Amino acid sequence: MASGPQDVAIDGSAAILLLEDNPGDATLVQKHLSRSLLGTHPVTRVAYLREAIEALRQGKFFVVITDLWLPDATGLEAVRGLAAAAPSVPLIVLSGSGDEAIAVEAVKLGAQDYLLKQRLNRYDLERAVRYAIERKRTEQRLVQLAHIDTLTGLANRACIWDKIEHAVSRLARSGGQLMLLDLDHFKAVNDGLGHDAGDELLRQVSQRMLACVRQCDTVARLGGDEFAILLEDVTDLRASLRVASRLVEALAEPIALRDAEVAIVGSLGVAQCSTPGTSVEQLLKAADLAMYRAKEGGGNTYYVYDGEEPAPETxxxxxxxxxxxxxxxxxxxxxxxxxxxxxxxxxxxxxxxxxxxxxxxxxxxxxxxxxxxxxxxxxxxxxxxxxxxxxxxxxxxxxxxxxxxxxxxxxxxxxxxxxxxxxxxxxxxxxxxxxxxxxxxxxxxxxxxxxxxxxxxxxxxxxxxxxxxxxxxxxxxxxxxxxxxxxxxxxxxxxxxxxxxxxxxxxxxxxxxxxxxxxxxxxxxxxxxxxxxxxxxxxxxxxxxxxxxxxxxxxxxxxxxxxxxxxxxxxxxxxxxxxxxxxxxxx
The missing domain is CATH 3.20.20.450 (EAL domain)
Structure with a gap:
């Protein structure tokens, strides 16, 4: 097993920011850094959180190493402040107390790793820095991908679920609807024309859906041939139903795939969030029930949830x-x-x-x-x-x-x-x-x-x-x-x-x-x-x-x-x- 990611590329002009008010501890960390492969990089040492935040605004740092207990910040305050000031810079916490609960909270707040001062050596410190850089770069790439469906370019399931959770409390006041769309018989396209054709169909469907909604609306692919549309700040249900009609009409047009035209059938369920206290689960269940009602009607149509089915809480x-x-x-x-x-x-x-x-x-x-x-x-x-x-x-x-x-x-x-x-x-x-x-x-x-x-x-x-x-x-x-x-x-x-x-x-x-x-x-x-x-x-x-x-x-x-x-x-x-x-x- 390798000792660490030795191939992590670091800008030669970038520096290390050390936030440590104890001169003895600071000297020890600097000595370990100077004797490691990171020794060619300058170290900027500050003793106060406010100084570190100012340094991050003005300088170019590839990692921050911080103590948890500072003159102007105690415990997790330092981690919060540093993570907010420079969210893209990896952060390593030095802990002298061995309090694992605080260390775990520090990681949750954005630190990539933590080390105990009592066990500190140059090998562990260098490895922690390189792992922190690699982890932060991976996290940044994950953040970019976390909310996008790579096939269609639409929002993905995680993205729209997050939006619904944040929006549901205000939808009853400002108005809004959730729509769920399922493409009927999509499997036949995959089986008959191949997965590449199926992927192309999903991309074309996505573009048609985007053309039917406003820029502020969210269109997401939930997976497979399932989609969701979140309309916010729409108090008039009739306006949402006009969007639903446009979606159904757009999907009814044949789609050109290779040398053939493929007719698709879409079933759309509409749920309105009009009651204060409606939960995310209730809204999703209502839209899902409405979508299946649309399927029962033969597809190529939409159905609005009417509350006839048993509510989820019952x-x-x-x-x-x-x-x-x-x-x-x-x-x-x-x-x-x-x-x-x-x-x-x-x-x-x-x-x-x-x-x-x-x-x-x-x-x-x-x-x-x-x-x-x-x-x-x-x-x-x-x-x-x-x-x-x-x-x-x-x-x-x-x-x-x-x-x-x-x-x-x-x-x-x-x-x-x-x-x-x-x-x-x-x-x-x-x-x-x-x-x-x-x-x-x-x-x-x-x-x-x-x-x-x-x-x-x-x-x-x-x-x-x-x-x-x-x-x-x-x-x-x-x-x-x-x-x-x-x-x-x-x-x-x-x-x-x-x-x-x-x-x-x-x-x-x-x-x-x-x-x-x-x-x-x-x-x-x-x-x-x-x-x-x-x-x-x-x-x-x-x-x-x-x-x-x-x-x-x-x-x-x-x-x-x-x-x-x-x-x-x-x-x-x-x-x-x-x-x-x-x-x-x-x-």
């Missing part, structure tokens, strides 16, 4: 009651998605994904019930069942195939908070099933690592003693300290699907590559989820990702992975061979 107790019965009636199921090792071309494991079959027989996605499970406390028994069932199935598949497969199971924040009880359940399951602990991988989000460091450390240490593997899921979408990734017993980083999808652009590919490289430098295995195209596979292979999973190889299924059979292994080989030269990216 449905939640019914859902909770059904979920409680679900454990007794065996309504919960696990579907498994294969994970392929790009280094060997073989199936290495599966991710277990929880599904719930509603009383009407339909299969619910996790987003429809996980929150209710957590709110009602049912996530404990359901999560324990999922771990036990996943381990039992894995033992069968390992025996059947003679391979050392492993299974990844997601842990929610509520489950993780159970601490010792969770560790006991996992230990009991491994003993009962007779599965090697290393065959079980537990996925947690990076934001969960930062919530309660003492309890987190205890729980992760206990899990480490069991011998299970720990994976950080959705890496890059939250915040974390490199110090914490080094400190905790983490084995795997999972690259979020949004960064895999962003590989269609050079900038997106650079971000994905930076995350993968970061994981490797920390000695971790890197898994990319959501690989759906040959181009994405080629990108992940070129960026030296270790393991991939996604629809390109298989959709989640309750059945044993096909890749355990000779036919399935041959299919995986064909897919892996098909990515040669497919890593096409656009600017």
């Amino acid at each position: 449905q939640r107790p019914l859902v909770a009651a059904s979920l409680r019965r679900g454990l007794e009636t065996r309504a919960f199921h696990l579907h498994y998605q294969p994970q392929v090792d790009l280094r060997t071309g073989r199936l290495i494991g599966v991710e277990a994904l929880l599904r719930w079959r509603r009383p009407d027989g339909s299969l619910a996605a996790p987003s429809d019930f996980i929150t209710v499970l957590e709110e009602t406390g049912l996530i404990g028994p359901v999560g324990a069942w999922a771990i036990r069932d996943a381990c039992a199935r894995l033992r069968e598949w390992r025996a059947m195939s003679g391979t050392d497969l492993r299974v990844a199971v997601n842990l929610s924040a509520r489950q993780f908070k159970e601490g010792h009880a969770l560790v006991r359940v996992i230990g009991d399951v491994l003993d009962e099933v007779g599965l090697p602990p290393s065959a079980l991988e537990l996925e947690i989000t990076e934001s969960l690592l930062m919530r309660d460091t003492l309890e987190t450390t205890r729980t992760l240490s206990a899990l480490k003693s069991l011998g299970v593997r720990i994976a950080i899921d959705d890496f890059g979408t939250g915040y974390s300290s490199l110090a914490y990734l080094r400190k905790f017993s983490v084995h795997v980083l999972k690259v979020d699907r949004s960064f895999v999808e962003a590989c269609a652009t050079r900038e997106g590919k650079a971000v994905a590559g930076a995350i993968i490289d970061l994981g490797h430098r920390l000695g971790l295995e890197v898994v990319a989820e959501g690989v759906e195209t040959v181009q994405q596979l080629a990108c992940m292979r070129r960026e030296r990702c270790d393991i991939v999973q996604g629809y390109l190889f298989a959709r989640p299924s309750a059945d044993p992975p096909r890749a355990l059979t000779e036919e399935g292994r041959e299919e995986v080989r064909r897919i892996l061979e098909s990515d040669a030269g497919a890593d096409g990216t656009s600017k």
Whole structure:
């Protein structure tokens, strides 16, 4: 494992800003810097926060190193002030007290890392500076991508959800509507003309939608063939319905793709936020219900939510009651998605994904019930069942195939908070099933690592003693300290699907590559989820990702992975061979 990102380019004329009021500590830091590879860069030392802010306004610095306790700022005040004054400059915190809670809050406020003064040496300091620079550059690239759908150039799901959350409280006063649009039969275009044609169709649809709204309105692609439109400051519903009519008419016009004209059908649902106190969930549910009413009407039309369906808050107790019965009636199921090792071309494991079959027989996605499970406390028994069932199935598949497969199971924040009880359940399951602990991988989000460091450390240490593997899921979408990734017993980083999808652009590919490289430098295995195209596979292979999973190889299924059979292994080989030269990216 490399000692640090030695290839981080630093402007030779840039300086280091040291904010330290203690002369002895300042001298020690400057001595360590002068003896490191950073010794050629000048160091500007100040003792007050106000001096540091003024220096940042006037000078050119590539990193700030600051103490937490200053004459004119105590604790987190210094971090807030520096982050606000120069949000693009990496920030490293020096802590003499060893107060981890404050250090974690500092990271949340924008610091890239922290170091204890008592253990400071030139190697750790240099490595921290270079990691901080690399992390900040990656963060800046992520910020650019975080709110854009790379295929269409529209806002993405995260962007519009954020806008809705900030706007919903004022929409009842100033007026506003949320529209959800779904393209009917889009799959037929993908299947008949290919994914490139499908992508072009989505781009043309996006341009037509933008032409129908004002510049201040937000049009977003939620994923696949689903879109959302947020209209703000529109008090007259009739004005919004004129927009809806324009959208439907624009989509009714055939779209030229290659040598053919394709007719598409759009179903549009409209929800008006006219009642104070309306929640984001209620608004989304209303627009979704209206969209499905439009589908029932044959498509190429819009429907306005009329309130006839049960409101979400009245449905939640019914859902909770059904979920409680679900454990007794065996309504919960696990579907498994294969994970392929790009280094060997073989199936290495599966991710277990929880599904719930509603009383009407339909299969619910996790987003429809996980929150209710957590709110009602049912996530404990359901999560324990999922771990036990996943381990039992894995033992069968390992025996059947003679391979050392492993299974990844997601842990929610509520489950993780159970601490010792969770560790006991996992230990009991491994003993009962007779599965090697290393065959079980537990996925947690990076934001969960930062919530309660003492309890987190205890729980992760206990899990480490069991011998299970720990994976950080959705890496890059939250915040974390490199110090914490080094400190905790983490084995795997999972690259979020949004960064895999962003590989269609050079900038997106650079971000994905930076995350993968970061994981490797920390000695971790890197898994990319959501690989759906040959181009994405080629990108992940070129960026030296270790393991991939996604629809390109298989959709989640309750059945044993096909890749355990000779036919399935041959299919995986064909897919892996098909990515040669497919890593096409656009600017």
